[in-house]
Amino acid sequence: MSLIVNGTAVPAPADARVSLLDHLRETLHLTGTKKGCNQGACGACTVLVEGERILSCLALAVQYDGRQVTTVEGLAQDGALHPLQAAFVEHDGFQCGYCTPGQICSAIGMAAEAQRGVPSYLSDDLSADTTLTRAEIQERMSGNLCRCGAYNGIIDAIQATIAPKVPA
Amino acid sequence: MTPFDYARAGEVAEALRHGTAPGAAYLGGGTNLVDLMREGIARPDRLIDVTGLSTTIEERADGGLLIGAGVRNTALAEHPAVRQRYPMLARAILAGASAQIRNMATVGGNLLQRTRCFYFYDVDGARCNKREPGSGCDAQDGFNRIHAVLGASDACVATHPSDMCVALAALDATVHVAGPQGSRSLPFTDLHRLPGDRPDQDTVLAAGELITAVELAPLSFGANATYRKMRDRASYAFALISVAAAVEMDGDRIADLRIAFGGVAHKPWRATKAEAALRGGPATQQAFLDAAAAEFADARPLRDNAFKPALAGRALAAVLGALTTGDVA
Incomplete structure (x- = not known):
């Protein structure tokens, strides 16, 4: 089980309760993605999955096994801002x-x-x-x-x- | 959140094998269920991820559409056939939630989402017969601006939150269901229940039953249709009142029409009385308001939502005014 985050394969969490947001921030230490309301109301946790915007707070990380996730950390190219x-x-x-x-x-x-x-x-x-x-x-x-x-x-x-x- | 097992179903039969176990729940995009689990309102032991099942939209030979339950809201709203032949459905979907949520949410999950009644969500502070049967209803005498005026009971005054479902009610959709006892189909308008004394039961589905698809019959005048939503802010809010309508004119008379309201009841409200009042009659503003008055004759407003019948009438008149004069959108 693994997700591809900003081009790198990373393991999915063993505990199915972990949201994609918490997995990004707490396990992978990609703290660019923010936790605002944690209930799908504010959009601070928005990330891209194969180019589609979703709310990582309402996403269980295990549901995104094998998918390509892009966070704000993955937008800059060769040191230049998007x-x-x-x-x-x-x-x-x-x-x-x-x-x-x-x-x-x-x-x-x-x-x-x-x-x-x-x-x-x-x-x-x-x-x-x-x-x-x-x-x-x-x-x-x-x-x-x-x-x-x-x-x-x-x-x-x-x-x-x-x-x-x-x-x- | 209480611990649970997670399994991804590769086919319907596999989903049903897992889904019939006690404590199991089907998982779509998670936009409602994950939130309910985090709040402690839903506590499944096992989630069966069904997002990989039934993800296609098929054109039927008769001109209808068969929509897989795993189709995402955005995919349905942007499908060319939906935009052209069922614009009411496309607009209803686009009126709901936010773009991020529409990218996640599935058709099946949209049908089975639960009310956004404040008291249903307030686990620690409020009584709610839907969440805890027999505990009471704090919405009856509480802040009930968003609550039901039609078909409610002493036990529950919650509304169904979906926009998509209002269009499906107007479009005479059919719901296809797979279950341990076999497959069945039912009219969409029979899927959701009125609360009665069992508000904990939102639908007529039995334990373990899985929605596999929603089917739209062809509607010859489906292109002359729209969906309009009234809410407390311009975007990303649940409906106070919404109306879905499609109209076919014959000269200056209404030959046929479909009307459904959202934000008024425990289920998407197909307005059969208003339709009957208008079918074959003149397309005047007074006729539209009279038809809405007939639909809401049995309304039982609460402290904060007495504005709803009149707002629904004005919304219907505005929408039908546009549709009967060719000024849609």
């Missing part, structure tokens, strides 16, 4: 920073969803291509809370990097 990480710095996409790893992983997952045409509750035409307007980003990112209220900066960072790559 463009969205750099944009969060540039656009003040955070204040305390606690929600930031979840926001960034979530936004990367959102971009992939938009690119393959997943509609949102706001879509006028469910079959049309997605334009990531501010309103669309707000709706699609509503699972990530920011107690500091850095939402405007977060949306600016997303619009400056990810949104232009999604076909209008």
